[in-house]
Amino acid sequence: MSLRIGTQTALAIGAIAAFGLRGGPAASAAFENIYSAGHADIGVALEDNDELHLHYHFGSNAVLNGAVLGPGLDDEAYEYDPSEVTVLVSDDAKLSAPVALPFLGLSAGDPVWILPQSNNPLLPFVGIATEELTSGDWSSFSFSLTGFSGPGAFALFQTGLGTTVFWDTIDGIDGTDVLTIGSIGGHDHYNFGFSTEGVYDLTITATGTHRTLGTLSDTATFRFNVGPLASPVVPEPASLAMMGLGAVGVLGSVLVRRARGRVEEETAA
Numbered sequence: 001m002s003l004r005i006g007t008q009t010a011l012a013i014g015a016i017a018a019f020g021l022r023g024g025p026a027a028s029a030a031f032e033n034i035y036s037a038g039h040a041d042i043g044v045a046l047e048d049n050d051e052l053h054l055h056y057h058f059g060s061n062a063v064l065n066g067a068v069l070g071p072g073l074d075d076e077a078y079e080y081d082p083s084e085v086t087v088l089v090s091d092d093a094k095l096s097a098p099v100a101l102p103f104l105g106l107s108a109g110d111p112v113w114i115l116p117q118s119n120n121p122l123l124p125f126v127g128i129a130t131e132e133l134t135s136g137d138w139s140s141f142s143f144s145l146t147g148f149s150g151p152g153a154f155a156l157f158q159t160g161l162g163t164t165v166f167w168d169t170i171d172g173i174d175g176t177d178v179l180t181i182g183s184i185g186g187h188d189h190y191n192f193g194f195s196t197e198g199v200y201d202l203t204i205t206a207t208g209t210h211r212t213l214g215t216l217s218d219t220a221t222f223r224f225n226v227g228p229l230a231s232p233v234v235p236e237p238a239s240l241a242m243m244g245l246g247a248v249g250v251l252g253s254v255l256v257r258r259a260r261g262r263v264e265e266e267t268a269a
């Protein structure tokens with residue numbers, strides 16, 4: 001929840017109030033703040049003691065609308081609703097796939113845009129966090145991809161000794177598009193991969209089993225603009241039906257990312 005309410009957001013809130021919508025369709029969202037670099041986590045908090053709330057939690061080095069947020073702001077100033085932000089995946093994220101990436105429908109050498117799991121100061125450094133939750137209160141927690149629109153394929157994956165794919169759209173979206181959180185109360189970073197330029201809307205559902213409140217969930221749509229900033233930033237129709245079914249699963253190779261500008265440590269929490 002952000003204290004910062006711009007004109008468009010106010011209009012959107014007005015529209016929601018007027019039509020009695022709650023968590024309404026993406027048409028009411030403006031995605032008006034452009035996030036182009038620095039650290040942020042897709043976080044989840046338990047609010048009003050019984051409601052989960054998905055949001056962005058930005059670091060002080062995050063660049064929004066061309067300016068660094070900076071240190072010393074009120075905590076709330078670093079939190080934005082998903083509908084207030086577009087993540088800019090600029091061509092600094094573009095590389096040639098070093099190996100085939102079947103979970104993105106790509107062959108070796110094809111262009112691919114990846115926000116990497118390791119920080120590149122030129123790009124948004126996006127994690128997924130449960131650190132606002134009290135770990136002992138939860139017996140399980142997961143983040144699922146439950147909706148998607150975009151001009152190409154998207155996947156969330158991590159590379160280490162091998163590659164683990166958590167979400168991919170190449171074979172549609174189903175119960176396998178789930179990131180199960182083993183260590184509730186922590187946070188981690190992932191590769192966000194896109195197969196072509198354009199505007200992608202990812203609908204994410206956070207679901208947890210609370211020891212006294214039972215199962216709680218929240219769903220929100222997060223927008224990513226891949227390549228040059230579209231103006232206005234409008235999603236393209238889903239093209240899942242146009243894609244062939246690809247082999248999905250574990251890629252037994254470590255992706256080689258460009259070394260330019262990489263640092264291993266987060267520079268802000």
Ligand SMILES: [Zn+2]
Nearest residue numbers: 040041127187
């Ligand atoms: Zn993080």
